[in-house]
Amino acid sequence: MTGIARTAKTVLISGASIAGPALALWLHRYGFAPTVVERAPELRTGGYKVDLRGGAIEICRRMGILDEVRAHSTDMDGGSYVDSRGRTVGELPAEIFGGREEQDDEIMRGDLARILYERTRDDVEYLFGDSIAALDDDGDGVDVTFESGNRRRFDLVVGADGLHSNTRRLVFGDERRFKRHLGAYISIFTAPNRLGLTRWETYHARPDKLISVYSTAGEGAHTAKNCFVFAAPAELTYDHRDTDAQKRLLADAFAGDDWEIPRLIADSAHADDFYFDSVATIEMDRWSRGRVVLLGDAAHCTSPASGQGTGLALTGAYVLAGELAAAGGDHAAAFAAYEEVMRPGVELNQRFAASFAKEMTVSSRWKIALRMFMVRTLPKTPWKNLIAKKIREEIQKAANAVPVKDYATFETV
Template sequence: MRGPLEGCCILVSGASIAGPALAYWLHRSGARVTVVEKAPELRPGGQLVDLRGVGRSVVARMGLDERVRAAAEANYGLSFVDGRNRPRGTLRAEDFGGDGPIAEIEILRGELSRVIHEATAADVDYLFGDHIAALEDRSDGVDVTFASGDVRTFDLVVGADGAHSETRRLAMGEDAAHLAHLDTYLAFWTAQNHLGIEDWTYIYSEPGRTMGMRAILDNSRVMAFLSFRGGPPAYDHRDVATQKRIVHARAAGMGWECAQLLAQVDTAPDFWFDSCAQVRLDSWSRGRVALVGDAAYCSSPLTGHGATIALVGAYVLAGELAAGPDDHRAAFERYEERLRRWLVDVHGLAAGQGQMMTPESGSGIALRNNLVRLARYVPGKSLLMRSQMRISNGFELPDYSVSTVPAG
């Protein structure tokens, strides 16, 4: 069976989540897909990502639900604790139907990437250890020069290379013009589970900064994390050594278990640090080049919807291209029209989540902990998270099955 994109040659930049997911659906519609990834191989581990609402529906339509759930990390709840590890407020996973502060599916970013890569590896050409160095967008194709020196022509190019997208910069201009800083920074790294936490998360806050740990890998390790308040970044987002120095400086002197967690920052193989920022663009495409996931509409980790919107965006972009294979401009426009209103709502979640995670005062910390503690005793407590739950499930997935060939 021939798909509507038969003969169309598409390059996708980025092999994290949005890129392989897009490649999956494009292949199902008959396209010949190449994914280029700057890293020499799939990047393992990484921070935990949540799959919420319609994101889980996309995974089910891909036939990957069982594999994703098998790779997910169990998490039954979280506790905000004081310096002596005494709980001051607790939330449980079942409290909000899988779309509250604790998602039904929480999975290491690298594991989700691995599952989708494995589902596409036999059908998609993956180029690791290379990246796009230059683009020439012509009326009949895009000439791509790779860092390796190879030059190839594709019908379309899609950037799925994150909030600091090089594809976006090459196609649409300098990065800084598209990033809105949210006055919060986040760091993640894997550390020893020295407290023996089992399927749980502990979070400790001081004014303007928060540290926590979440049991992972069958409770053999924890994902440690730090958040703190701060103005616009004044460092190179690629300078990991400077980022680690910033983490040490901003967390210096914190109580609780922070000193032991910080001592493992310098040796952590999966350290990640970035400002919480949102990508805001007037258009997600230019000519024959389009963007998907964080490259187009990063909502920041504060919303808890990054992986969800990556999967949904990939599904819709591929579906609209397949629905109108002879007019990529119209397909790009439909892609934006379908998603933009929902993504505005997703972006709006960030402010409240930032205050919840990192209150700026002692009274703010006490208020948060008390609200969480009392939530368990409020009848119909799911109403407390009604807005987030509505947004997580607030996009109706189109049916593109007529444009896709059966999997496998």
């Protein structure tokens, strides 16, 4: 191989959720020495059920985790909409409106994070409860100072630290320059299974709000996930690390609402996996500077509205590691190739997210009534298969927007 600028061996990855451990798995396989630093004191297991479709499924297969992913499938039967009195006003069978092809699957974010962590923890150094405080890229390597006070030097640094990426802030500047708020907030947490659900999701729509409660195959009889979406045209001001403040914002947004909402919200008080964030994208002109590169949501969050954030995190990890191995350590060439492969698919998914975010909630009672009418009648129409096919095609376009290239499996770099 020609044109090798330098052999990169040590890689610091900030963030141990999906993108970080997935990258560590591939880098270790290619002969790099990855270290993952995670701000949380232990692996974070909360979050929504996430779709794995198209290219992401193929990448799970290549990672050797597909059987385990399948074993943790949410295996949902479907969902129904209920009105304020709890009466069912429409049903959505999973096979029609899930938009999935046969090979696609759905898994809890926390289960996937745990699978990736368990697959890598014997080969990869994990530093929990720490964070990068400062970075100094001198062209030959990156000197990193951690919040703990430790200092180390790495060949490369990867920011896989999510929507509110610390690495992005340190290297590219304030989050506000890159974040596009899509007009809604989302919250989810584990709670008692108050609606007695089994592999079923119950939705309740109110003007500018959507509540869903579900219990997956792995959840067991006693717990469920309570999920809340509410429209907010302007961004709310709060500290994204202050969980109590976020719980108050959620309670305020749903104050005075009926159905089961008061007790579903009250359960947040006891949730230790409470998640709250804006539905937002991260849009940047470039994802790398010098020896530092961004990955997953840190680089290009597509928001929960896209349904592809986790798939793209897995795909990005596969592509970044593959390009680094293929470039024989020429990180500049690898970062450029990684971005070239990923960007068109990412931008397609961001466009998809921006339009779908507007559909997450509806603004008036009559629009809710119209939506309920469609939910009720569509499964009975003769065109239901045609409509389901159309939905599936759109989703598959987004899920296969990044090509899954074959990369050589170098033992060493």
